[in-house]
Amino acid sequence: MRLTLHSFTTLLMFLLLALISGAPALAETLVSAVSSSNVAITSNFTGTQILVYGEIARDAKTVSRTGKQDVVVVVEGPLERVTTWRKDHIFGLWINATSQTYISVPSFYAVHATDDLRNIASEDWLKQYRIGLENLPLAALGARSPATERNAFKAAFLRSRVQHGLYSQISRSLNFLSLTLFSTTVDLPATIPTGEYKVTTFLFSGGVLLDQQEQVLTVAKTGFEQVTFNLSRQYPAAYGALAVILALFTGWLAGVIFKKD
Amino acid sequence: MTRGAILQIYLPIAELPINVFMIFAMGGTVGFLSGLFGIGGGFLLTPLLIFSGIPPAVSVATVTTQIVASSASGVLSYWRKAGIDFKLAGVLLCSGIVGSAVGVWLFGILRSLGQLDLVISLAYVTFLGTIGVLMLGESMKAIMRRKSGEAPVGRKPGQHNWVHGLPFKIRFRRSRLYVSVIPIFGIGSSIGFLGSVLGIGGGFMMVPALIYLLRVPANIVIGTSLLQILGTMAVATFLHAINTQSVDIVLALTLMIGGVIGAQFGAQVGQSMRGEHLRLGLGLLVLLVGLRFAFNLIVEPEDLYSVSVIEGAVK
Numbered sequence: 001m002r003l004t005l006h007s008f009t010t011l012l013m014f015l016l017l018a019l020i021s022g023a024p025a026l027a028e029t030l031v032s033a034v035s036s037s038n039v040a041i042t043s044n045f046t047g048t049q050i051l052v053y054g055e056i057a058r059d060a061k062t063v064s065r066t067g068k069q070d071v072v073v074v075v076e077g078p079l080e081r082v083t084t085w086r087k088d089h090i091f092g093l094w095i096n097a098t099s100q101t102y103i104s105v106p107s108f109y110a111v112h113a114t115d116d117l118r119n120i121a122s123e124d125w126l127k128q129y130r131i132g133l134e135n136l137p138l139a140a141l142g143a144r145s146p147a148t149e150r151n152a153f154k155a156a157f158l159r160s161r162v163q164h165g166l167y168s169q170i171s172r173s174l175n176f177l178s179l180t181l182f183s184t185t186v187d188l189p190a191t192i193p194t195g196e197y198k199v200t201t202f203l204f205s206g207g208v209l210l211d212q213q214e215q216v217l218t219v220a221k222t223g224f225e226q227v228t229f230n231l232s233r234q235y236p237a238a239y240g241a242l243a244v245i246l247a248l249f250t251g252w253l254a255g256v257i258f259k260k261d
Numbered sequence: 262m263t264r265g266a267i268l269q270i271y272l273p274i275a276e277l278p279i280n281v282f283m284i285f286a287m288g289g290t291v292g293f294l295s296g297l298f299g300i301g302g303g304f305l306l307t308p309l310l311i312f313s314g315i316p317p318a319v320s321v322a323t324v325t326t327q328i329v330a331s332s333a334s335g336v337l338s339y340w341r342k343a344g345i346d347f348k349l350a351g352v353l354l355c356s357g358i359v360g361s362a363v364g365v366w367l368f369g370i371l372r373s374l375g376q377l378d379l380v381i382s383l384a385y386v387t388f389l390g391t392i393g394v395l396m397l398g399e400s401m402k403a404i405m406r407r408k409s410g411e412a413p414v415g416r417k418p419g420q421h422n423w424v425h426g427l428p429f430k431i432r433f434r435r436s437r438l439y440v441s442v443i444p445i446f447g448i449g450s451s452i453g454f455l456g457s458v459l460g461i462g463g464g465f466m467m468v469p470a471l472i473y474l475l476r477v478p479a480n481i482v483i484g485t486s487l488l489q490i491l492g493t494m495a496v497a498t499f500l501h502a503i504n505t506q507s508v509d510i511v512l513a514l515t516l517m518i519g520g521v522i523g524a525q526f527g528a529q530v531g532q533s534m535r536g537e538h539l540r541l542g543l544g545l546l547v548l549l550v551g552l553r554f555a556f557n558l559i560v561e562p563e564d565l566y567s568v569s570v571i572e573g574a575v576k
Contacts, residue, residue: 041271042271043270043271043511044269044270044271044278045271045278046269046271046278080570080571081570081571082568082569082570082571083375083568083569083571084566084567084568084569085375085566085567085568085569086565086566087562087565087566087567088565089561092559093383093558093559094557094558094559094560094561094562094565095376095379095558096375096376096378096379096567099375101571107570153566156564156565156566156568157566157568159566160564160566160567160568161568190269190271190277190278191276191277193276194276221273224273225271225273226273228273228274228510228511229273229274232273232274232502232506232508232510233506236502236503236506237499237502237503239502239508239510240498240499240500240501240502240503240508241499242510243326243498243499243502243508243510243513244326244329244495244498244499246326246330246510246513246514247326247327247329247330247333247495247498247513247517248329248330248333248495250330250333250514250517250518250521251329251330251331251332251333251334251336251337251517251521252333252334252337253521254330254333254334254521254522254524254525255333255334255335255337255338258334258521258525259338
């Protein structure tokens with residue numbers, strides 16, 4: 001369990017830092033960090049976890065608030081264009097017939113919070129900051145369809161993403177380690193897309209957003225995986241030729257090894 | 262790290278991890294059957310990969326690469342036995358390249374329309390269903406005939422059919438043939454086309470077509486068909502790499518290694534079996550794969566919705 005040890009040491013360091021720095025603040029502010037700013041996809045990659053942790057900074061001057069404080073962590077993958085298809089029964093066959101396309105939806109999306117989202121802030125706040133699966137802006141491209149149809153597609157899209165582990169929303173998964181220190185671990189499944197991820201931490205108090213912090217997380221293939229993928233995209237002809245030569249060589253080798261005399 | 266993680270390998274193009282031993286076993290099983298029946302086995306391997314969760318586009322493109330490897334070792338051994346008509350294979354290959362270029366082009370269009378799965382399924386149902394039934398019928402008849410002691414109906418020398426009346430004739434010395442290029446082009450291009458769209462070599466269609474339509478001698482037919490498949494699939498791999506960019510070299514290599522080993526054992530078992538029994542088995546297998554696809558099309562799916570990411574992220 002390298003991760004937990006690593007995160008424990010980073011947490012300790014963070015704690016020390018927090019104790020040393022005593023800058024004056026008028027309201028609660030947020031300091032947050034991610035256990036690792038890089039996720040490397042190697043040949044034995046089967047998914048990983050990242051730890052998001054931080055502190056709600058306050059000092060003596062801070063007006064103590066009576067309302068409860070809530071922290072929300074949102075991890076958002078690079079945006080992509082996605083089509084959802086629905087099969088219809090046509091001429092006795094189940095065929096992809098109707099579709100809706102969303103032009104920019106996150107390829108990965110995880111929300112962790114200290115409480116149910118509806119207890120943290122009003123829907124307007126949540127919608128504005130794209131917090132929660134229901135509050136992701138999913139506007140279908142082109143053709144106008146009735147609301148029931150749009151909702152059915154939206155529900156199917158979210159269901160599929162949740163099933164594949166690409167979208168998740170877990171309330172009360174964010175723990176307070178002390179009155180001000182919090183942490184949560186976010187699962188990144190094996191099928192996560194590569195690219196720049198945004199990790200945003202929000203601090204709410206009594207339904208009002210007090211502060212937010214953003215970190216960048218890079219998910220990239222490394223080593224052999226990266227070389228292979230880049231070759232296939234940048235030099236497709238060379239990649240194709242390589243594939244053919246490899247196949248010919250394997251076939252030839254097998255012919256030589258298993259040659260019947 | 263869990264024990265399962267050791268067996269997993271991340272596929273760089275398919276962008277998902279897969280169990281190495283599962284792929285190895287699949288390649289080995291299909292290789293065994295291909296050695297047993299003397300076929301490429303693409304029509305079995307592609308569906309197996311699709312049903313195990315690899316995207317259809319990657320499955321189809323990668324199997325074309327695997328077929329190059331499996332047919333290469335076959336070509337080598339027929340070459341040693343002088344069992345290849347290079348001129349005939351060359352003409353078939355040229356038409357095959359035309360067919361597979363059209364196939365790869367159509368593949369890209371269908372993928373962007375979201376109808377690739379449907380076309381693959383329908384084509385599998387149609388072709389495998391028809392060929393499976395024909396093979397079953399033919400092999401059953403042969404088995405009945407043998408039981409009743411009737412002499413098999415062979416090819417009479419000099420016997421001609423309508424194909425031999427067509428114009429633009431070319432002479433093929435090795436096969437002792439003088440036939441029109443039109444049927445050769447037809448066979449080559451349609452199998453090249455199907456090969457690149459369906460991820461199959463088409464040997465199980467090519468061999469009967471060459472025997473029954475063109476009357477190519479039996480000792481030449483398999484070697485020639487294998488060489489044509491090798492060429493067509495090499496071109497299809499290359500075109501897929503450029504056009505659809507869905508050839509996964511790691512997946513291909515794993516399949517190849519399993520496949521070439523399995524094929525050796527299959528060929529040994531196959532030699533001790535009767536021809537019509539082999540054809541009966543192959544016919545059943547072909548029909549079953551076709552029915553499996555038909556099942557997916559006819560039975561209402563559990564989830565009517567499916568989500569597909571369109572290539573090229575925004576921003």
